[in-house]
Amino acid sequence: MTCTNCGQEISDSAYVCPYCGARTPISYQQPVAPPANNDMAIAGLILAFFIPIVGLILSCIGLHNSKQMNGAGRGMSIAGIVISVVLMVFAIIFVIVYVVVLIEVLNAVADGIGDQLNDPNTYVGLAAMVRAKLPF
Numbered sequence: 001m002t003c004t005n006c007g008q009e010i011s012d013s014a015y016v017c018p019y020c021g022a023r024t025p026i027s028y029q030q031p032v033a034p035p036a037n038n039d040m041a042i043a044g045l046i047l048a049f050f051i052p053i054v055g056l057i058l059s060c061i062g063l064h065n066s067k068q069m070n071g072a073g074r075g076m077s078i079a080g081i082v083i084s085v086v087l088m089v090f091a092i093i094f095v096i097v098y099v100v101v102l103i104e105v106l107n108a109v110a111d112g113i114g115d116q117l118n119d120p121n122t123y124v125g126l127a128a129m130v131r132a133k134l135p136f
């Protein structure tokens, strides 16, 4: 191409004229696209902490989208997937422990009531005895 400032023939890929230093038309073009925002990856990472199952789904979509966005949000998507999976595993373990403890407590309470039913010195046992003597 020809320099618009000095008229010298210069390389088509030159950003600046090597003769006069003037900028060439291509130097005004954006050489690389600005990094795109991977909104799904951002939403997925945030929701991973609050609603892990939704965070996991959005992070998977974000990871999928990042392939068409020059890898934008890829790390964030992977972080969102890892965090949501870890939190879901913790939640499952918590529920299992909670149910086991609840069953233990209910068993202990049931045992306690069973023992008291046969002991007239307790309110429960006394009530059971009185109830047994009632005709209705």
Ligand SMILES: [Zn+2]
Binding pocket: 003, 004, 005, 006, 007, 008, 017, 018, 019, 020, 021, 022
């Ligand atoms: Zn020039």
